Amino acid sequence: VGAYDWNGAVLKETRHGKVVPPKSSYLEEFPEELKNHGAYLGYTVNSVVSAKGRQLYVAGAPRFNHTGKVIIFTLRNNGNLTILHSLKGQQVRHSKRYK
Ligand SMILES: *[C@@H]1O[C@H](CO)[C@@H](O)[C@H](O)[C@H]1NC(C)=O
Numbered sequence: 662v663g664a665y666d667w668n669g670a671v672l673k674e675t676r677h678g679k680v681v682p683p684k685s686s687y688l689e690e691f692p693e694e695l696k697n698h699g700a701y702l703g704y705t706v707n708s709v710v711s712a713k714g715r716q717l718y719v720a721g722a723p724r725f726n727h728t729g730k731v732i733i734f735t736l737r738n739n740g741n742l743t744i745l746h747s748l749k750g751q752q753v754r755h756s757k758r759y760k
């Protein structure tokens with residue numbers, strides 16, 4: 662969660678080493694203009710297998726724009742992270758941490 666000024670990030674451990682997707686992978690869902698918020702992407706991470714047998718990952722960003730966001734994505738061993746779906750929270754969470 663602390664990566665990229667608390668925007669957060671994900672990485673994958675494989676037999677051949679760590680796979681670290683480029684920062685640009687997140688730009689569409691986590692736009693630059695919100696970077697000072699610190700989305701905490703990666704606070705939770707899980708994986709599921711789709712009906713077609715594809716390995717998908719699910720990660721939460723509880724502080725995204727005050728309401729939180731969950732992304733579902735694929736992450737290939739070449740570092741290609743593709744976000745397939747995202748869900749935004751609806752409830753504003755008040756906390757002293759917010760500026
Ligand atoms: C962030 O939240 C504001 C206020 O609810 C909203 O207007 C804006 O569209 C949101 N931005 C993103 C990228 O979700």
Ligand SMILES: *[C@@H]1O[C@H](CO)[C@@H](O)[C@H](O)[C@H]1NC(C)=O
Nearest residue numbers: 735737739740741742743744
């Ligand atoms: C990553 O994968 C997506 C979906 O398969 C593809 O459209 C995109 O071109 C790939 N990007 C790179 C940099 O390989």
